[in-house]
Amino acid sequence: xxxxxxxxxxxxxxxxxxxxxxxxxxxxxxxxxxxxxxxxxxxxxxxxxxxxxxxxxxxxxxxxxxxxxxxxxxxxxxxxxxxxxxxxxxxxxxxxxxxxxxxxxxxxxxxxxxxxxxxxxxxxxxxxxxxxxxxxxxxxxxxxxxxxxxxxxxxxxxxxxxxxxxxxxxxxxxxxxxxxxxxxxxxxxxxxx
Amino acid sequence: xxxxxxxxxxxxxxxxxxxxxxxxxxxxxxxxxxxxxxxxxxxxxxxxxxxxxxxxxxxxxxxxxxxxxxxxxxxxxxxxxxxxxxxxxxxxxxxxxxxxxxxxxxxxxxxxxxxxxxxxxxxxxxxxxxxxxxxxxxxxxxxxxxxxxxxxxxxxxxxxxxxxxxxxxxxxxxxxxxxxxxxxxxxxxxxxxxxxxxxxxxxxxxxxxxxxxxxxxxxxxxxxxxxxxxxxxxxxxxxxxxxxxxxxxxxxxxxxxxxxxxxxx
Numbered sequence: 001x002x003x004x005x006x007x008x009x010x011x012x013x014x015x016x017x018x019x020x021x022x023x024x025x026x027x028x029x030x031x032x033x034x035x036x037x038x039x040x041x042x043x044x045x046x047x048x049x050x051x052x053x054x055x056x057x058x059x060x061x062x063x064x065x066x067x068x069x070x071x072x073x074x075x076x077x078x079x080x081x082x083x084x085x086x087x088x089x090x091x092x093x094x095x096x097x098x099x100x101x102x103x104x105x106x107x108x109x110x111x112x113x114x115x116x117x118x119x120x121x122x123x124x125x126x127x128x129x130x131x132x133x134x135x136x137x138x139x140x141x142x143x144x145x146x147x148x149x150x151x152x153x154x155x156x157x158x159x160x161x162x163x164x165x166x167x168x169x170x171x172x173x174x175x176x177x178x179x180x181x182x183x184x185x186x187x188x189x190x191x192x193x
Numbered sequence: 194x195x196x197x198x199x200x201x202x203x204x205x206x207x208x209x210x211x212x213x214x215x216x217x218x219x220x221x222x223x224x225x226x227x228x229x230x231x232x233x234x235x236x237x238x239x240x241x242x243x244x245x246x247x248x249x250x251x252x253x254x255x256x257x258x259x260x261x262x263x264x265x266x267x268x269x270x271x272x273x274x275x276x277x278x279x280x281x282x283x284x285x286x287x288x289x290x291x292x293x294x295x296x297x298x299x300x301x302x303x304x305x306x307x308x309x310x311x312x313x314x315x316x317x318x319x320x321x322x323x324x325x326x327x328x329x330x331x332x333x334x335x336x337x338x339x340x341x342x343x344x345x346x347x348x349x350x351x352x353x354x355x356x357x358x359x360x361x362x363x364x365x366x367x368x369x370x371x372x373x374x375x376x377x378x379x380x381x382x383x384x385x386x387x388x389x390x391x392x393x394x395x396x397x398x399x400x401x402x403x404x405x406x407x408x409x410x411x412x413x414x415x416x417x418x419x420x421x422x423x424x425x426x427x428x429x430x431x432x433x434x435x436x437x438x439x440x441x442x443x444x445x446x447x448x449x450x451x452x453x454x455x456x457x458x
Contacts, residue, residue, distance in 0.1 A: 028306050035305035066304055075267070093301040102297050113289030116296035121284060124277040126265055130216050137281060141289055144419050145441055165215055175303055182299035183275040186283050189295055 016053075019046050023057045027068060027091050034158065034171065036071070036090040043085060051084060067094040071175050090175050114138055114150050115159060119169065120186050122160075123179045128168045199235055200244070203251050206231065210254035213261075220261035228255050353392065367400050368409055371425045382412065382421040382440070387451035391444055394451060398442050412438060 023046055026037045042050040058068040071088045072079060079087070102112050121137055122129050131151065138147045151167070154160040158172030169179065206228050213223055232255070236248050284292065309317070349355035356363065374380045386397040401423065404410045408430045412421040421438070 028304065030305045030307050031310075035303050067301075069301075075264070091304045093304070095301070096298050097300050097302055099294055099297040101302065102293065102300060105302065109293045110289040112296050113292035116292040117284040117289075119296075120275075120280050121277065124275040124280040130218075137284060140285055143438070144414070144416075145439075149441070172303070176301055177296075178299045178301070182295065183280060185295045185298045186287075186292075187275065187279065189283075189287065189291060 016056075019053050020056055020060070022046060023050070023053045024060075027057065027089060034088075036088040036175070039085040039087045039089065042089060054089060061091065062094060065094050066091050069175055071171065088171075088175075092176060096178075096181075110142065111150060111153075114142060114147075115154055116182065116186070117141075118151070118154060118160065118167075119173055119177060119179060120183050122167060122169055123183055128166050131162070131165050131167050134167055199238070200247065202231060203235055203247050206251045207247075207254050210251075210258050214254070214257055220258050220265055223255075223258045225255060225259060225262070364400060364403060364409075367397075368404060368425060371404075371410065371423060372427075375423070375425050380423045381415070381418060382423055383450050384420075385423060387447075391447050394447055395442065398440070408435075411435075 023042065026042060026045055031037070039050075042054065046053050054068055061067060069090045069092045070079075070084070071090065072083055073086050073088075076083050099109075103109060107115070117137060118134055121134065125133075134151065135147050138150070142150070151160065155162050155167075155170070158170045160173070161168045161170045173179070210223060210228075213220055228251075232248060232251055235244070239245060239248060287295075346355060350357050371380065371385075374385070382401070386394050386401065388394045388397065401410065404425075405412060408426065410423055410425045411430075412423060414420075415422050421440070
């Protein structure tokens with residue numbers, strides 16, 4: 001009986017390990033235009049207890065300074081199983097990056113500054129503002145023609161979303177940026193320059 | 194109250210809601226209970242499909258306002274509510290470099306690996322298998338023939354390979370044209386350089402850049418039109434306090450500014 005029990009345990013373990021590997025592949029390899037994988041896709045590949053596997057993946061990724069981030073569609077305070085199925089799961093850095101990482105990601109330092117200003121301002125306005133309002137903020141520090149092209153670029157990169165003249169926080173900003181921390185750090189930083 | 198004026202009232206409700214949604218302004222500016230009262234009295238006396246559609250449209254916009262009011266309250270009641278005025282003041286008082294540092298302190302970038310898909314790999318493999326050998330493909334190219342022919346300077350000018358007169362003469366004429374236009378009224382950068390074809394516009398942009406670099410003209414930004422006004426100087430002015438302005442000029446930009454906008458106007 002013990003032997004048989006041992007076989008069952010090791011089979012379970014192998015099953016878990018293979019699911020763990022599959023989950024990491026699904027999370028890291030970009031299959032769609034945007035990175036990340038939908039909850040229902042994970043459920044289909046890993047079974048209905050996929051959230052347990054994701055929790056294990058997160059623990060494993062912590063060793064490499066990474067984490068699994070869940071982005072819910074809409075405003076979700078206490079997520080249900082359905083919310084998780086609709087959500088997008090992504091791997092991000094566990095701790096904030098360094099300024100050198102930002103610059104090697106192909107963004108100029110003043111572009112990043114403008115992005116920080118845009119996100120902090122939109123966040124303070126409840127998550128959406130008129131495009132002209134944001135332009136009037138950015139134009140104080142950048143020439144008009146650059147402001148236009150920068151906002152369009154932020155939209156293309158997914159940091160902002162546009163709905164007619166209205167600008168909102170984009171999917172990438174929700175995934176990558178701790179908006180409350182950004183605003184807190186902005187308010188607590190020294191304001192020279 | 195007439196049916197027409199009722200209809201106009203409902204249309205005004207739709208307009209007011211859309212205005213607040215579009216501007217992203219305070220949704221509590223909309224008096225939702227009063228609007229609902231008006232909609233209720235309208236629906237009671239309406240039977241035509243047109244009236245019902247209008248009522249539905251108004252109700253949809255009012256419900257969107259209610260949704261925005263909910264978001265607004267949630268955001269304001271949050272312990273992490275940040276006053277927009279304070280944030281704006283901080284943004285204005287900080288350099289872009291420091292703002293970038295603040296961004297990095299809250300940035301946890303996405304990690305992902307891009308791979309070729311199975312389908313993409315299959316297409317690439319098929320292409321490779323069906324690609325004829327290099328020798329065969331090169332064999333089809335005709336042999337290059339080298340010969341010399343005589344051409345006139347007029348032909349070269351027509352082909353846009355040579356200039357009519359010297360470049361300095363062209364600049365001189367161009368400067369004089371600008372001065373004349375300026376006396377007639379303000380000369381805006383994009384209005385001035387827009388021509389029938391891209392090449393002519395490009396030449397104008399190039400000459401303007403040349404004239405401004407050497408102090409024959411200067412540019413002033415007009416915030417109302419979001420364009421530069423070209424101001425020709427009476428004589429060349431050498432200024433030590435000048436700075437460069439970069440104006441993006443590409444074919445797409447030219448189409449947008451010169452073709453699309455002229456159509457709109």
